Ligand SMILES: Cc1cc2nc3c(=O)[nH]c(=O)nc-3n(C[C@H](O)[C@H](O)[C@H](O)COP(=O)(O)OP(=O)(O)OC[C@H]3O[C@@H](n4cnc5c(N)ncnc54)[C@H](O)[C@@H]3O)c2cc1C
Ligand code: SF4
C-alpha cells in the first residue's frame with residue numbers, strides 16, 4: 011500500500027564514536043564511523059554540508075561536518091556544549107552509538123573557487139564547518155591561489171584546531187592570522203575583532219573569494235568590511251546558522267524569508283543572502 | 292448525480308464504521324473534533340467546522356516517528372510508520388483545500404514524508420458542503436468555496452430529501468454503498484456566501500516587509516500560538532526524544548515530533564541565545580508572509596484556506612482578514 015521511495019529521511023543511520031577529543035573548554039571533536047547502510051550515503055559529502063547527530067534519549071541537533079571524505083571515512087564534528095543534546099553528546103565516549111542523518115544542505119562550490127585566491131574567516135565554533143574547505147585546498151594546493159586564513163575566538167584557549175596551525179602555515183602560499191578578544195601576556199598574535207584583523211590584512215579583492223562562518227553579527231560586519239575592501243557581494247560566501255529541527259525542509263524552523271537555510275543553504279553568497287542579513291541579526 | 296436519503300446515509304456510515312476506522316466530527320468533552328466514531332449516532336451534523344482541522348488526522352499534534360531501545364552501548368531503532376485504512380466523513384472544503392498546501396510540502400517535495408503520505412494513501416475523504424459560510428469564514432477569498440470538492444474523494448451536499456453525492460475519485464467510488472441510489476431530481480442548492488475579503492497578490496507583499504504596520508499590529512499578540520494550532524496549513528514542528536518505561540533491562544525512548552509555531556518567542560533562538568525574531572512584529576510578519584508569500588513561493592499553494600479558525604481562536608482578536616485588508620491598502624498607496 012505504502013509508496014516508499016527510498017530511505018525515511020527522519021530515520022538516523024547508526025554510527026559508532028571512534029574518537030572523542032577535548033579541543034577547547036566545552037568543545038569536543040567527535041569522530042564517527044557509520045555502520046552499514048549509512049556509510050554509502052556519506053561517501054562523497056561536500057565542504058559546507060552538515061548533518062543531524064542524535065544523542066539517543068535526548069534528541070538530535072545539526073552540526074557542520076568538519077571533515078572531508080577524501081581524508082577517510084570517519085565523520086568529524088566539533089561540538090560546543092550549550093544545551094540538552096550537546097551536553098548529552100559530551101557525556102558520550104568512544105564505542106558509544108549515535109545517530110546521523112544527512113549529509114544535508116548545499117556546499118561551497120569548491121570547483122568554481124579553483125584558480126582563485128581565498129580568504130577564509132572563521133570565528134569561534136564557526137571555524138568547524140570551514141575546516142573541510144581548508145582541507146580541500148591544502149589537499150589540492152596547486153588548484154587554488156593564495157590562501158589567507160583569518161581565525162578568531164574569544165580567547166586563545168577557544169581557538170579551534172590549534173594542533174593543525176603548523177601544517178596550515180607550512181603549506182605553500184598560505185598565511186594564518188590569529189586574533190582573540192582577550193588574552194594574557196603570552197599571546198603573540200592580534201587582539202581584537204576578526205573584522206579589525208580583516209581591515210589590517212586587507213586582502214585584495216581581485217580574483218579572490220571570501221568565505222566566512224561565525225556568529226550572525228560577525229558575518230554581517232565581515233561582509234560590510236569585505237565590501238569596503240572592494241569585494242563584490244557575489245565574491246563573498248557565508249555559511250549561516252539557523253535553528254533547525256529537521257534539516258530536510260519540512261519543519262519550517264529555519265526560514266529566512268522564502269529561503270530555508272537547511273535546503274537552500276547553509277552556504278549562501280552575500281549576493282543571495284544580503285537582503286536577509288539584516289533581519290537575521 | 293445520485294441522492295442518498297437521510298436514513299440511507301446513516302446505514303451506510305454505520306456500515307463504514309464496522310468495516311473500517313470511521314473518523315467524523317464528534318463532541319469530545321464539549322469540543323468538536325474529528326475523531327473515530329462507533330456509529331452514525333456519534334456524529335455531530337450541525338456545525339460550522341470542528342475546532343481543529345482534519346490536518347491532525349494526517350499530521351498529528353504529537354506523533355511518534357521512531358522508538359529507541361538502548362541496551363548498554365547497543366541501540367535499536369524501530370520506525371513507527373502508521374498503518375490501517377480510514378475513512379473521514381464530514382470534511383469541510385476549507386480543510387480539504389489545506390491538503391493542497393500540506394501535500395505540496397510533505398508528499399510532492401523531496402524527501403517525501405512517509406508518515407504523512409502513508410496516512411494520505413490509507414485514508415478516503417468524504418466531504419460535506421456548507422450550506423452557508425460561518426461568520427468568520429472567507430474561503431471564497433482564498434480560492435475555495437463552501438461546496439468546493441477539491442481534494443475530496445466523495446462530496447455530499449444536503450438537499451431536500453437527503454444528500455446529493457458527487458463522486459470525485461475512484462477511491463471515493465469504491466466506498467459507495469451497495470444499495471441502489473436514487474437519481475437526484477433538480478439542482479443542488481447554492482450555498483449562501485459572505486462578502487469577500489481582499490486577497491493581496493504575491494507581489495503586494497515584499498514591499499511591505501519593512502513597514503511599521505507589523506510592529507503595530509503585533510503589539511497585542513500574546514505569542515500564545517493558538518492561531519497556528521488550529522490552522523489546517525501550519526506545518527512547523529519540533530522534534531525531541533522522550534522516555535518510555537524500561538523493559539527487560541533496556542532503556543526505551545520515543546522520538547516525537549509536535550506542532551510548533553513561528554509566533555513563539557524562542558522559536559528562532561539559536562545556540563548562544565541569539566534570536567533573529569525576538570520582536571513580536573517580526574514574528575507576526577513571518578506568519579503572514581509565510582501564508583501568502585513564502586509558502587506559495589516555495590511550494591505553490593497559498594497557506595491559508597480561509598477557514599477562519601485563527602480569527603475565532605485568537606484571544607486578542609488578531610484577524611487575518613484585517614491583515615489582508617491592510618496589506619492591500621499599503622500596496623495601493625505605494626504600488
Ligand atoms: C547548519 C548548522 C551547523 C552547525 N554547526 C555546528 C558545529 O559545527 N558545532 C557546534 O557546536 N554547533 C553547531 N551548530 C549549532 C548547534 O546545532 C546547536 O548548538 C545545537 O543545536 C544546540 O542543541 P542543544 O540541544 O544542545 O541545545 P538546546 O538545549 O536545544 O538549547 C540550547 C541553545 O541552543 C539553541 N538551539 C536549539 N536547537 C538549535 C538548533 N537546532 N540550531 C541552532 N541552535 C539551536 C537554543 O535556542 C538555545 O539557545 C550548527 C547549527 C546549524 C544550524
Ligand atoms: S492566536 Fe493571536 S495572540 Fe496567539 S499567537 Fe496567534 S496572533 Fe498572537
Ligand code: SF4
Nearest residue numbers: 522595596598599601
Ligand atoms: S491562517 Fe487562519 S484562516 Fe487561514 S487557514 Fe490558517 S487558521 Fe484558517
Ligand code: FES
Nearest residue numbers: 254257261262272
Ligand atoms: S530545519 Fe526544518 S525546514 Fe529547515
